[in-house]
Amino acid sequence: MLIGEVARRSGVSARMLRHYDALGLVRPTGRTGAGYREYSGEDVRRIFHIESLRSLGLSLKEVARALDDPDFTPADLVADLVRQTRERIADETELLTRLRRIDAAEPAAWEDVLQTVALLQALGSKSAGKRQRAALSATEEVPAPVESLVEAVLSETDANVAGALRWALARSAGDGVELLLAQGLDSSAAQVRERAVRSLAEIPDDGATALLRDALAHPDPVVRRYAALALGARGVTEAVPTLLDLVVGEVNDVDAADALSALASRPGWADRIATGLVDRLAHGTADPAVRRRLTQALADIPGTTAARALADLSHDADRAVALTAAYVLGLRDPR
Secondary structure, eight states: OBHHHHHHOOOOOOOHHHHHHHHHHSSSEEEOOOOEEEOOOHHHHHHHHHHHHHTTTHHHHHHHHHHHHOOOHHHHHHHHHHHHHHHHHHHHHHHHHHHHHHHHTOOHHHHHHHHHHHHHHHTTTHHHHHHHHHHHOOOSSSOOOOOHHHHHHHHHHOOOHHHHHHHHHHHTTTTTHHHHHHHHHHHHHHHHHHHHHHHHTOOHHHHHHHHHHHHHHOOOOOHHHHHHHHHHHTTTHHHHHHHHHHHHHTHHHHHHHHHHHTTSSTTTTHHHHHHHHHHHHHTTTTOOOHHHHHHHHTOOSSHHHHHHHHHTTTTTTTHHHHHHHHHHHHOOOOO
């Protein structure tokens, strides 16, 4: 067969067949009287073998070795090709993600695209300062893609940068931020779960509040803690049992006591919160440190239930508890 017919049957261009000839990959078996290349059936089969190996990602040099070197084994080469392919897929996936995020920003001009790319690069910088400036620079003129902000805040280890990212996310509320952060609550990594709930805690809308309510039943105590503190600040009384546990457990106990004090201003809740604190005093808490924390929490709860409990505690066997209760009673106005 002449080169034109081989090109038609094989799908390999005549130009590439000449290149194969020049490299010694496929030398035509013969020539016509006019000097044209003439390929045999065996030559054509070799062409198909070359194309098959090239489809796996082998270079022409590697193809030549595979076909002509009897000592050349495929194991190491195939393993290397697997590694290269995985790296290429990862790179392409990263590119696709970046393009999707730029598209989500709805750029109106190439200047917008360039600014968004610069912002994404800064968010991924190794410099904490650059990441923080990127988070703070997310403006309405150059909005940061929400997915990028969520990804950044869930992976951020620097406290200052994380704070800036949470601020930026709070400003983006309503763009699906809450649902993206909710996925972080299901992460297998404890640090990611904590970052997710702390970010939700700074978003003041109803969607975030609903997710924080659900988080009160989360198996991770850290998630429950931050959810309860945020909900207490929002006046959500469902957080009371968890806040009481925080006072007992000396985990953010001061913040928890402040939240309970705020919730006690809601109609009917002062006595309920005081009763909850008294119950924890009555059930198995001989630890003076725990009793002191509960006494201090009672100090800011209005109503007769808290007053009676403080009066009882003013005679507590632990001197520090008794003195604290007596001091608080002296400061309270008659109720």
